[in-house]
Amino acid sequence: MPELRQNVATKEWVIIATEGARRPEEFVQPDKERVEDRPEHVATCPFCPGNEELDLERLRIPAQGDWIVRVVGNRYPALRAEGERSRRFEGMNPSIAGVGYHEVVVESRRHNTSPATEQPEEVERTFHAFQARGRAFRDDARIEQIVYFKNHGVTAGASLVHPHAQMLGLPVVPYSIRARMEEARRYFDDRGECVICRLRQDEEQEGTRVVLASEHFDAFVPFAALSPFHLWIVPRSHRASFLDASPEELRDLAQVLRDLLRRIFVGLNDPDYNYVIRSAPDREADSKYLHWYVAVVPRVTRSAGFEMGTGMFINTALPEESANFLRTLAST
Ligand SMILES: [Zn+2]
Numbered sequence: 001m002p003e004l005r006q007n008v009a010t011k012e013w014v015i016i017a018t019e020g021a022r023r024p025e026e027f028v029q030p031d032k033e034r035v036e037d038r039p040e041h042v043a044t045c046p047f048c049p050g051n052e053e054l055d056l057e058r059l060r061i062p063a064q065g066d067w068i069v070r071v072v073g074n075r076y077p078a079l080r081a082e083g084e085r086s087r088r089f090e091g092m093n094p095s096i097a098g099v100g101y102h103e104v105v106v107e108s109r110r111h112n113t114s115p116a117t118e119q120p121e122e123v124e125r126t127f128h129a130f131q132a133r134g135r136a137f138r139d140d141a142r143i144e145q146i147v148y149f150k151n152h153g154v155t156a157g158a159s160l161v162h163p164h165a166q167m168l169g170l171p172v173v174p175y176s177i178r179a180r181m182e183e184a185r186r187y188f189d190d191r192g193e194c195v196i197c198r199l200r201q202d203e204e205q206e207g208t209r210v211v212l213a214s215e216h217f218d219a220f221v222p223f224a225a226l227s228p229f230h231l232w233i234v235p236r237s238h239r240a241s242f243l244d245a246s247p248e249e250l251r252d253l254a255q256v257l258r259d260l261l262r263r264i265f266v267g268l269n270d271p272d273y274n275y276v277i278r279s280a281p282d283r284e285a286d287s288k289y290l291h292w293y294v295a296v297v298p299r300v301t302r303s304a305g306f307e308m309g310t311g312m313f314i315n316t317a318l319p320e321e322s323a324n325f326l327r328t329l330a331s332t
Pocket residue numbers: 041042045046047048110111162
């Protein structure tokens with residue numbers, strides 16, 4: 001029998017295709033041009049050293065000498081920093097001026113790398129850059145929600161090859177985030193505990209879906225994983241906002257994320273992927289029921305009409321087999 005599973009934190013249902021589920025090896029990507037086979041420096045790339053668009057620069061780490069990571073404003077931003085956040089109505093339809101922030105973290109000086117092949121220090125400094133700019137966004141009263149993510153590869157939405165991540169400061173809390181907050185609050189009201197703390201502890205005890213555990217994090221394929229090799233990296237200590245993660249946690253997270261992405265890179269032949277840092281709205285930073293974490297989604301299958309029509313996914317791999325596959329891969 002196929003099985004429907006529900007994620008207790010998000011309330012999302014997924015169909016796990018237990019019959020005819022594909023073996024993990026069947027998701028290995030066909031050979032394609034690898035990132036590391038491209039040139040290390042490209043004269044026309046706006047993110048390569050020597051081509052820095054200084055008018056767009058918001059931060060460089062370190063501030064002096066050769067930078068390791070940089071943050072730049074998006075050349076074609078989805079939102080702009082100038083303006084008032086005022087709500088208008090056209091008939092019954094609300095709208096707000098597109099105020100906010102849309103910035104890019106250039107993760108490396110090298111054109112031909114990605115977090116899987118970067119130095120751990122580069123991944124760690126990407127998180128430092130997220131935090132430094134995130135704190136600046138937070139101090140802007142017009143900003144309600146910050147989202148941090150990376151698109152790796154064309155099918156994951158990346159339009160430039162040079163390794164980069166993105167962050168946006170939004171003037172609203174998006175509906176799907178609001179819905180998760182409501183579920184987390186309800187769970188806390190019913191049970192008196194944070195649902196993500198509990199989920200992490202349960203996964204740790206159960207063990208079959210855990211891929212790796214570090215000092216500060218557990219990485220596991222969720223019980224109701226929406227797609228093959230879908231991963232959550234959950235901090236052990238309860239904090240609602242990523243901006244409150246400690247420097248030690250960021251260092252550990254960089255190791256954990258890089259380790260997982262290396263396993264995916266090696267084991268599945270560099271599939272496209274997205275990662276997202278899910279963090280509470282900043283006015284909820286002290287919440288006892290919201291808990292930040294990182295989700296990683298390799299793009300080894302395509303979603304289509306069914307997902308669009310239902311918001312529900314069909315996972316053609318067993319979460320336990322996905323976890324076992326990643327667990328047994330050496331990351332080196
Ligand atoms: Zn470049």
